[in-house]
Amino acid sequence: MGVLKLALEEGGPRNLELFWGAGWRDLRIELDDQPVGSVEDPLQLEQGVEFTLPDGSVLHVQIVHVVATELRVKRDGVPLPDSASDPGSLVRSATYMLYGMAAFTTAAVMVLFVVTNDVEKTLPGLLLNLIYGGVVAVLGFFMFKRSRVAPLVAILILSADTLYTAFMKLTSPKGVGLSTMTWLVIRVFIFSVLVKGFLGAMELARREKQGPAAAGPATSPSLHAETGTG
Known part of the structure; x- marks a missing residue:
């Protein structure tokens, strides 16, 4: 229930x-x-x-x-x-998503750094992913501040990463498997959260510009609507 x-x-x-x-x-x-x-x-x-x-x-x-x-x-x-x-909830969800992505990326880099046998060979890739995690964390901070630019930048970065990774998976000898499909589903979910976060930030900015009247519903008794009875 x-x-x-x-x-x-x-x-x-x-x-x-x-x-x-x-x-x-x-x-x-x-x-x-x-x-x-x-x-x-x-x-x-x-x-x-x-x-x-x-x-x-x-x-x-x-x-x-x-x-x-x-x-x-x-x-x-x-x-x-x-x-x-609720636009505030949409912004918070996008913020949590960005912070979660940053934390996951950083944790994965740390684990790979510990378990790798050839640090010198994998170090450039690990540093690149660490920078990526840092950038996502910064975007999460600005998303928390209701920035309308932060989710757009995050969407662009994620789009580029998704296209590159998808191309690499499609051209690999293994082809497209269940793991790739799962990865794509997760990416679609992330995109949806970020897009909603952008729309939420836009709505909050509109309400702030128009003043308190735009944030709350009218309660005039003259407003009529059909009452559901189930």
Whole structure:
């Protein structure tokens, strides 16, 4: 059973709770322990369902299949803090991804340095990978600062590395095996996280430029929408 607790606004209490069973079935939504609505069929969630909250705002819930399945939760069209499509969450995920790549690369270099039998021959490659890890770590720092350039640079570097590595694997005598396919799937996932991080940074910059009104949903009672009953 899945559980997700979210706040309706930045810094607010996580009093909105979503519960679901296997395969996203039997979704239930509660606010302050009071039922908001439910959806039994996951196909309805893929199309998107809406519920009217006590303050008149509209809660939109939808399952989206991108690289991985996401449960997107919006209030009056604005993603809730820490939800799947929240720009702040997208930036944090991209930051963690870059830091993780830097840590993995550095650790791999250290291990290879210890186990290699010919340090002099492998040293240039190890140093190159160490520099690569350092650059990725720096990009992660700027990503944390919500830079819009950092994810673009990371995508360009990763693209060049992916193309080069893919070419080497395709032209090798071993050809394309299961390990290569797994490697490509991982790269696609990394790309998706970085692209989302870039889009998240763009949205945060737009909100900062437009002021507080762009960051929060309108709660006007005149806003009408269909209420889902599940």
